[in-house]
Amino acid sequence: MSVNAIQHAIKLIQCESVTPVEAGALDYLEDVLTKAGFRCTRLPFSEEGTADVDNLYAEIGDGAPHLMFAGHTDVVPPGPLDAWTHPPFDGVIADGRLYGRGAADMKGGIACFLEAALEFVTTPEFKGTLSFLITGDEEGPAINGTVKMLRWLAEANIKPNHAIVGEPTNPNYVGEAIKIGRRGSLNGWLTVSGRQGHVAYPHLANNPIDGIALALVALKADELDHGTDHFLPSHLEITSVDVGNETVNVIPSEARCHFNIRYNDSQNAGDLESLIEEKIAGALGNLDLTYSLKFQRSADCFVTPPGPWVKALTDSIFEITDIQPSLSTSGGTSDARFIKSLCPVVELGLCNATIHQIDENVVVEDMAQLTRIYSAFLKRYYAL
Numbered sequence: 001m002s003v004n005a006i007q008h009a010i011k012l013i014q015c016e017s018v019t020p021v022e023a024g025a026l027d028y029l030e031d032v033l034t035k036a037g038f039r040c041t042r043l044p045f046s047e048e049g050t051a052d053v054d055n056l057y058a059e060i061g062d063g064a065p066h067l068m069f070a071g072h073t074d075v076v077p078p079g080p081l082d083a084w085t086h087p088p089f090d091g092v093i094a095d096g097r098l099y100g101r102g103a104a105d106m107k108g109g110i111a112c113f114l115e116a117a118l119e120f121v122t123t124p125e126f127k128g129t130l131s132f133l134i135t136g137d138e139e140g141p142a143i144n145g146t147v148k149m150l151r152w153l154a155e156a157n158i159k160p161n162h163a164i165v166g167e168p169t170n171p172n173y174v175g176e177a178i179k180i181g182r183r184g185s186l187n188g189w190l191t192v193s194g195r196q197g198h199v200a201y202p203h204l205a206n207n208p209i210d211g212i213a214l215a216l217v218a219l220k221a222d223e224l225d226h227g228t229d230h231f232l233p234s235h236l237e238i239t240s241v242d243v244g245n246e247t248v249n250v251i252p253s254e255a256r257c258h259f260n261i262r263y264n265d266s267q268n269a270g271d272l273e274s275l276i277e278e279k280i281a282g283a284l285g286n287l288d289l290t291y292s293l294k295f296q297r298s299a300d301c302f303v304t305p306p307g308p309w310v311k312a313l314t315d316s317i318f319e320i321t322d323i324q325p326s327l328s329t330s331g332g333t334s335d336a337r338f339i340k341s342l343c344p345v346v347e348l349g350l351c352n353a354t355i356h357q358i359d360e361n362v363v364v365e366d367m368a369q370l371t372r373i374y375s376a377f378l379k380r381y382y383a384l
């Protein structure tokens with residue numbers, strides 16, 4: 001079983017599908033899935049100012065329950081080719097590992113689910129619907145990918161009951177973690193303006209750095225919260241403080257800082273923005289400085305409350321690996337942030353130690369394990 005998963009992964013790695021190029025990766029999946037009886041729909045999308053992107057939706061069966069597997073065949077660029085031990089688009093197996101760009105993120109994960117699904121849909125235990133939502137625009141701007149596919153699904157009246165994103169979720173070993181949510185992300189920019197002047201005549205100037213220093217202290221002063229059942233405390237990190245002053249004798253006219261907040265499910269972007277506005281007003285309100293504050297909401301927080309279907313997943317992991325996976329909400333964002341508006345979604349895939357790196361690779365036995373986990377889960381899920 002797992003041998004086929006590895007063959008699928010090698011075929012996918014050999015497609016140089018660096019975002020936004022399709023390079024035959026979706027063609028390969030469409031071909032394999034069509035032969036297995038899936039109804040495939042290619043979903044190319046475009047938008048002015050962005051590259052055209054091809055995507056694939058495939059489904060088999062009808063009615064409920066409907067499990068959707070989601071993933072992406074696009075990969076990040078390989079970087080300097082001569083730095084790779086094995087060429088990034090060859091799919092070489094060496095020392096028990098499969099090497100190549102996308103091996104872990106996430107052609108390997110797609111191959112495992114593909115193999116488990118192809119086998120499962122031929123068994124009498126399969127009833128309802130099983131589908132694949134595969135985008136070619138996850139690593140790029142993510143404009144012509146999952147977001148537009150979800151809109152298409154809504155228009156076509158297709159609503160899965162649950163979804164699994166096969167992103168590499170595990171830091172060390174397969175079965176270590178299921179991601180059941182992600183923190184929200186809010187960016188903020190503060191610009192403080194004063195009056196430029198000679199450093200020897202400070203009474204004729206007004207230094208914005210004095211103001212931004214107080215603002216930074218206020219921003220970091222209190223904890224935002226103490227965490228929730230599934231999340232660590234929300235956290236504000238200052239990522240840049242800039243004045244751009246190349247002289248030693250000029251008081252600058254402007255100082256800027258940038259910060260990012262990763263927040264949990266006890267917060268929302270609007271309330272956080274109000275809180276930050278209050279803090280900055282408190283710090284700068286009595287000074288003779290002006291300032292502007294700008295926000296950008298880059299991802300909403302979401303959590304999929306564990307229920308019977310998540311238990312079916314953790315039970316399957318335990319059956320195959322003897323490991324009780326943690327239900328994690330750490331890490332960056334993935335397309336699960338969009339899919340959560342369609343149906344409950346979790347992420348489970350391979351290990352993430354080498355993703356986006358030179359010599360990205362996946363342990364061959366990990367792929368066999370993950371395929372077994374997906375297989376065990378499909379049995380449990382469709383018997384719920």
Ligand SMILES: [Zn+2]
Nearest residue numbers: 105106138167
């Ligand atoms: Zn990925």
